[in-house]
Amino acid sequence: MLNEKIKNIQPLDKNIFKQTQNRLDNLTKPQGSLGRLEELAKQITAITEKENPVLEKKTIFTLAGDHGIVDEGVSAYPKEVTLQMVYNFIKGGAGINVLAKHIGAKVVVADLGVASKLQITNDKSQRFRDKKINYGTKNFAKGPAMSKEEAVKSIETGMELVEEELAGGVDPEESRRDLYRIDIIGTGDMGIGNTTPSSAITSVICSVPVEEVTGRGTGINDKALKNKISAIKKGIEINKPDAKNGIDVLSKVGGYEIGGLAGIILAGAIHRIPVVIDGFISGAAALLAYTIQPITKDYLIASHCSVEQGHSIILKHLGLKPILDLNLRLGEGTGAALAISIAEASCKILTQMATFQNAGVSTKN
């Protein structure tokens, strides 16, 4: 199924970039003076194949999963925080809830691999999707994190989440609609310990030493950082992931939510929806998606450059330039939310500004 779907990912039409630039050059501003906003407008018209894209319907997918590697002492927070934070997302108290509301986006929270059973009795927000594949990954320092089947399933689950929304998923919080179209996707993650698999994925796919892509995550001390680096090295040595095979890398050193995010990203490319990727974990998912189908990267917008040191290596590998540099390292989709608003602004520039002719403004001497 996965392979069939991926065949639908098409390269962007370079002519649309040119046509959009011509239109931008007729608007009442010096040519090119809106810099990266103009680049974003071109990319989004090419992705959507719409002359006048409107990014009204924004959906941020925040996927959760736990990690067996936490047993190696790689995280500053206890494992149960993943579960607790999912409840926080559902109640609307987390950073991503605040920032998504700020930009008018819907948050879809899905459990792909939280280590305990969630007790959702009353999800008034209708944000939550139960897509549990397993109760956390295995400790990849001792063997594969998950089976190949589970790796494929996590990617397919991400695709399914997008398809369910497209097919008329749950109403957004503030505007009741029968059908919820998605104009732009944001990716986000929650999973105590998940910078560790992300560092492993980055080291393998980008061929960079583990030390260079491993940071302090939520804020570990020197000893835990040493543990983290040695656990990742051990995991790569034992599992021997094949850098050219995204599914193999995912199954050996990945995580359920990371696979899910790779699926979200691939689904964006399949359905011609721009995907704004968040920080380091979303970046690792983008690497997996890119390994599976390299064209995918043309559908991606990098939101920000995380404090987590491996993230800039990922962005360089994918040839993406982040929109924001705010020293963020929270995840959840928080950076994606802020960048989605800027992407939306870029489309409004294209579609709402007056031309030199309409406004009666003289052009360049």
Place this chain on the structure above:
Amino acid sequence: MLNEKIKNIQPLDKNIFKQTQNRLDNLTKPQGSLGRLEELAKQITAITEKENPVLEKKTIFTLAGDHGIVDEGVSAYPKEVTLQMVYNFIKGGAGINVLAKHIGAKVVVADLGVASKLQITNDKSQRFRDKKINYGTKNFAKGPAMSKEEAVKSIETGMELVEEELAGGVDPEESRRDLYRIDIIGTGDMGIGNTTPSSAITSVICSVPVEEVTGRGTGINDKALKNKISAIKKGIEINKPDAKNGIDVLSKVGGYEIGGLAGIILAGAIHRIPVVIDGFISGAAALLAYTIQPITKDYLIASHCSVEQGHSIILKHLGLKPILDLNLRLGEGTGAALAISIAEASCKILTQMATFQNAGVSTKN
């Protein structure tokens, strides 16, 4: 009058920064993980002296003026574009109109020194303020751009614009109110040729050679750039502006809209309103305001780093770090608009996120 008002500018209370950081550290996220958003929240609580600032009422002041220095062939666009763009602002077709609407801000457009008389017959938007001081500055390559009295008046006019809004200025576009409070200010400019006085101001106040602070503005060729540099050098040589005296610099090599923006900035500091400065021209105005009262800089938020090369020198001189790096060089307040939305988000983080205790989330190990 100016000196009396400036006495009201007070340093920020460092205790408020600490108190706000403590509150941020209790929210459900790793400490410091929202990076610059946390810094912004601290600065804004200290500026406003409000525990829970809400940046609902956003006003961007876009000031217009013409420049005699254009006679030296320093700009790519003809002088009449200043006037034409003011009409475009009033009709709502310019970049700043689109971006201000996107973030929910009001735009106040004022003529401080446009070279011709504006014929405003029907300003339905009620955006326009006629504050003309003179019909463009004189060519500062041949003598002072304006008189000392006009320099003071331009600064006072900027202050007046803020005060008029605070006293119940015109209704914002989309919410009818009798009294329009200002929670945050954005600065913007329109003036063909105004990167030239801005480069002169920057060179003088920052003590940097003219070549290092002079760029291509709206897109001039090599020959015009040479003209521009030599005109600025001549202007500084003839006028001998006193780097320590903002009014002297403004009168000799400045512009009416630049003086007006300095007044807006000072008024922000006087009334404890955060001021988001736009690009190079707003930066030059900030330098003038800083020279007049150095404490002012604590009230400033740098929105972006312009392509115009002098801008980064200004930001360094003021010790400000821009929020965005989007290769913008349009002015009008466009960069300020995008950054205002991020400043607003930072306050929502502080006021809307759940604490560890409320959400039942475990803290660090």
